[in-house]
Amino acid sequence: MASHTPASLKALLNQRGFRLTPQRQTILHIFQTLPQGNHLSAEELHNILVAQGERISLSTVYRTLHVMAFMGVLRELELAEGHKHYELNSPDPHQHHHLVCVQCNRTLEFESDLIDRIGTKQAEAEGYHLLDCQLTIYIVCPDAMQQGWSHSLPRDWVCNRMMQMRPDPE
Amino acid sequence: MASHTPASLKALLNQRGFRLTPQRQTILHIFQTLPQGNHLSAEELHNILVAQGERISLSTVYRTLHVMAFMGVLRELELAEGHKHYELNSPDPHQHHHLVCVQCNRTLEFESDLIDRIGTKQAEAEGYHLLDCQLTIYIVCPDAMQQGWSHSLPRDWVCNRMMQMRPDPE
DNA sequence: AACTAGATGATAAGCTTTATCATTAGATGC
């Protein structure tokens, strides 16, 4: 399960009636060669494919992401940017968690056995089987720390207004 | 900060140049009278308002949710159902986390000082100021445990296919 | 090689969220 070879991916897919296609193989390969800790949105992945000269439609990208996540090959992340991200799903013991800056939208990863254990324990306490657990920590970068704001992503007017950064009227 | 009165909400808003309106007061009130542990999407909130005979537009609902989250009155949740949820933001020491069943989409809450502490520690270790941290645990209800699937939300064809539940070919 | 069911690609549709803008109405000062 560590990292799939084309053959093991094929076996896994076929087992459930799915098929291995060149497109799926290409997409898996991209995730496998992605720098550690990176994750892609559907659109980002599609852009990479196009840039590589591949001819894979957006539909296929979405479908593949679904299937891969369904099979447990990929992990689906909700990092509050308004769309999902995907990354290779590593075996249980080393799942990682995310620090998200609500300002620049950059993410940092970290691992914590402790959190994994808490997650497992909590799930089992309720009688459930754990699939995945993710701790997401929202922060602001030091440079944008003037205001104490929540992590809602402010856009349009709220955003504009916040950019003016009306100072705290002490 | 425990729970806002109309007056304290007004003060908070005005401090930043926002205004207290009947709509905002109504919306805050709904969150305040919501059973402990519930959270609402924009649409759910709007439905409640309409059901109560209030005449508040969806635009206003979204705007209010943004402002409230921005001010720290509400907390924004990403629970992987494809849209955001909001709930009253309680003071730091008792933030809670969520167990989400990927099958029925129901959520359970739990608290954990330990997690809060880990979050704070992690954020500070990186030199950042923590805004919020949420542990989301994905599970499947016992009844739907036949398959070992990831928590991607399968729809359309994937969904249909999974409903047929092709059994593990041992 | 033939057959069946899944996969692809192009496109349309869907759903949630955001932007626009004329009108209404808080907040502040006189």
Next chain:
DNA sequence: GCATCTAATGATAAAGCTTATCATCTAGTT
């Protein structure tokens, strides 16, 4: 209280991402 200034509202359009449709192609199997 009244006037003024600016934010908020509501209706609607538009945007963004994701999902559905369907004819065509192809992987997996016999």
